Amino acid sequence: MSSTLVRHGLFFVIIAALLAVLTGLVFDAYTNYNVAGIAIFAISAAGLTVLTGVNGQVSLGHGALMMIGAYTTSVLLQWHPDLPMLLALLASIATTGVAGAIIGIAGARLRGPYLAGATLALALALPQVPTHFASLFGGNQGIIVPAPAAPGVLGAGFPPDQWLAWVCLAAALVTLFLLANLVRGGTGRRLRMVRDNEVAARLAGVDVARTQVLAFVISAVCAGLAGSLFAYWVGITSPAGFTLNLSLSLLTAIVIGGLGSLLGAVLGAVVLVYLPVWTGGLASSLNLASNVANNVPLAVYGVVLIAAILVFPRGIAGGIASARQALTKTVGSRRRASTLPGAPAP
Amino acid sequence: MHLLVIYTVDGVVNGMVYAAVALALVMIWRATRVVNYAQGAMAMFTTYIALVAIQHGATYWLAFVIALLAGFVIGAVTERVLVRPVESRPPLNAVILTLGVLIVLEAVAPMLFGGQTQSFPVPVSNVDIVVGSTDLNVSPFALFTVGAVIVAMLVLFVVFQRTTLGLRMRAAAFNPEIARILGIRVGRMLTLGWGLAALLGALAGLLAAPATLLYPNNMDEVLVLGFTGAVIGGLDNPVGAVIGALAVGLALSYVSGYIGSDVAPLGGLVILIAVLMVRPQGLFTLGRQRQV
Numbered sequence: 001m002s003s004t005l006v007r008h009g010l011f012f013v014i015i016a017a018l019l020a021v022l023t024g025l026v027f028d029a030y031t032n033y034n035v036a037g038i039a040i041f042a043i044s045a046a047g048l049t050v051l052t053g054v055n056g057q058v059s060l061g062h063g064a065l066m067m068i069g070a071y072t073t074s075v076l077l078q079w080h081p082d083l084p085m086l087l088a089l090l091a092s093i094a095t096t097g098v099a100g101a102i103i104g105i106a107g108a109r110l111r112g113p114y115l116a117g118a119t120l121a122l123a124l125a126l127p128q129v130p131t132h133f134a135s136l137f138g139g140n141q142g143i144i145v146p147a148p149a150a151p152g153v154l155g156a157g158f159p160p161d162q163w164l165a166w167v168c169l170a171a172a173l174v175t176l177f178l179l180a181n182l183v184r185g186g187t188g189r190r191l192r193m194v195r196d197n198e199v200a201a202r203l204a205g206v207d208v209a210r211t212q213v214l215a216f217v218i219s220a221v222c223a224g225l226a227g228s229l230f231a232y233w234v235g236i237t238s239p240a241g242f243t244l245n246l247s248l249s250l251l252t253a254i255v256i257g258g259l260g261s262l263l264g265a266v267l268g269a270v271v272l273v274y275l276p277v278w279t280g281g282l283a284s285s286l287n288l289a290s291n292v293a294n295n296v297p298l299a300v301y302g303v304v305l306i307a308a309i310l311v312f313p314r315g316i317a318g319g320i321a322s323a324r325q326a327l328t329k330t331v332g333s334r335r336r337a338s339t340l341p342g343a344p345a346p
Numbered sequence: 347m348h349l350l351v352i353y354t355v356d357g358v359v360n361g362m363v364y365a366a367v368a369l370a371l372v373m374i375w376r377a378t379r380v381v382n383y384a385q386g387a388m389a390m391f392t393t394y395i396a397l398v399a400i401q402h403g404a405t406y407w408l409a410f411v412i413a414l415l416a417g418f419v420i421g422a423v424t425e426r427v428l429v430r431p432v433e434s435r436p437p438l439n440a441v442i443l444t445l446g447v448l449i450v451l452e453a454v455a456p457m458l459f460g461g462q463t464q465s466f467p468v469p470v471s472n473v474d475i476v477v478g479s480t481d482l483n484v485s486p487f488a489l490f491t492v493g494a495v496i497v498a499m500l501v502l503f504v505v506f507q508r509t510t511l512g513l514r515m516r517a518a519a520f521n522p523e524i525a526r527i528l529g530i531r532v533g534r535m536l537t538l539g540w541g542l543a544a545l546l547g548a549l550a551g552l553l554a555a556p557a558t559l560l561y562p563n564n565m566d567e568v569l570v571l572g573f574t575g576a577v578i579g580g581l582d583n584p585v586g587a588v589i590g591a592l593a594v595g596l597a598l599s600y601v602s603g604y605i606g607s608d609v610a611p612l613g614g615l616v617i618l619i620a621v622l623m624v625r626p627q628g629l630f631t632l633g634r635q636r637q638v
Contacts, residue, residue: 058441060383106619109626112437113381113581117573118618120383124570125615132608244566248449255442291461295453302449309443310431 039168041269047222053260056195061119063246069227092228100220142238258315361595367572386569389551421544466555
């Protein structure tokens with residue numbers, strides 16, 4: 001355990017140093033903006049991976065949890081414009097964690113299609129709340145969120161895009177570090193056990209319901225953090241930012257990346273941010289009409305999602321694992337290939 | 347009192363549309379143990395096909411038939427080409443697959459038909475019938491909606507309960523292994539079942555579109571409410587699903603009438619959660635419970 005901790009810690013410190021250099025010296029402002037987006041979606045997708053990939057509970061409503069995080073930050077900033085970013089992030093984590101616990105307690109009784117349907121209803125219903133309670137949540141116009149200012153230590157002229165990218169990357173690295181240790185440890189084993197065989201888990205003394213609620217809270221906390229950062233990143237928090245498509249995109253990301261793998265969640269987040277950029281460039285170079293061009297990314301998501309399930313169910317991360325396995329075959333790698341987890345009966 | 351009558355009529359009419367969706371979901375669930383999350387998007391797509399047919403000079407009734415046939419084809423092709431390969435895999439595969447179909451249809455529809463919201467015609471007037479000086483609070487189109495869904499349900503009931511084909515389809519869904527031994531082409535039956543379910547969904551799309559207007563997401567909410575109805579009734583029970591969907595229609599009509607129409611989806615969520623808290627398997631599910 002402690003060697004895992006040290007190994008993970010070293011790995012993440014090296015990655016952090018590398019990213020600090022890249023965002024500070026190599027990337028332009030636009031790339032930094034996209035990097036921040038990748039970090040945000042990686043946080044959210046990593047949480048969903050723990051819930052769906054590791055614990056086997058399908059959530060079609062993770063966009064709604066991000067929305068709770070984003071609105072917590074936005075409303076607080078509306079009341080207290082000088083609120084430090086760290087407090088806003090923590091507040092969002094708290095509210096979303098509570099929401100996740102409530103949904104988790106409700107969801108622990110539900111299996112497969114019933115859980116998916118309930119979370120789907122959540123994803124569709126929650127964006128109605130800001131519309132109905134417009135005085136508090138700004139209605140359909142949304143709430144403007146000021147860009148976070150870099151601390152004075154970094155100098156007055158420090159580019160805000162770089163600061164946001166740093167904050168998002170730091171948050172993502174901390175989240176992934178914690179999740180990586182959690183998934184490798186006893187909690188992760190319990191989560192997987194409940195996914196693979198509830199009866200066996202119960203016989204082994206695992207509290208199935210509590211484990212499922214825990215998984216929901218963990219993933220909700222991640223979604224809340226991501227949502228809060230998302231509010232800063234987008235600059236405006238409105239119901240239109242949290243449609244069903246956001247929830248489905250997150251699910252797409254973890255499936256394309258490789259279900260059950262944290263690396264897969266990060267790779268999925270890269271696809272999520274850069275696919276619209278690439279297809280947008282392609283569409284404009286082909287002079288497609290706007291109604292076609294605007295929907296190319298969505299169509300590609302859908303096609304890739306179907307293709308992923310039919311052709312490569314273990315996603316990009318699974319492909320990388322297979323390649324590495326093939327390379328180390330002569331040495332005799334003990335690492336087992338992960339397969340698409342068998343969630344209970346949707 | 348007068349308002350109560352209006353809301354009740356509205357609730358029944360909407361409930362019948364949800365019932366068609368709910369029944370389509372139940373048919374597919376019973377046949378292949380898959381919830382077809384793409385059902386709403388399929389119905390949206392076939393309704394667009396009907397609209398294109400009308401814009402090219404077809405009568406409403408011809409477009410109506412075209413949409414139903416298109417629904418059948420889309421459903422059957424989806425089962426045969428996409429769902430069949432993942433049938434033996436963990437259920438999560440099929441869930442994600444139908445979500446993929448949903449995303450593709452909702453992305454392709456605006457590419458083909460334009461993204462802007464369009465109105466969809468009604469075959470008969472949707473102005474309330476007035477007899478003498480009394481407003482009956484019900485329009486010919488409302489009656490048509492209720493009638494069309496009831497006819498579709500009766501036809502399906504007769505097909506499933508009174509014909510050899512229906513017996514085969516039920517056998518294939520009930521126990522594929524035994525059915526196969528008895529010489530039933532199980533795969534073909536499942537494809538047929540998906541086709542018929544999607545046809546019913548296409549009907550729901552045609553009936554919902556005049557009120558919701560037609561745009562790529564117009565059936566999302568209808569799907570969720572139909573699903574809510576099916577869950578309330580129990581995904582295994584067609585009669586329960588219809589009753590559940592009618593209950594959802596009525597409840598939402600009262601909520602949007604007395605509280606506000608923008609809270610209607612929230613009302614649906616509250617009903618769904620409340621029912622699932624009491625009965626995680628739905629109200630009318632019979633037979634074995636999931637035991638752990």
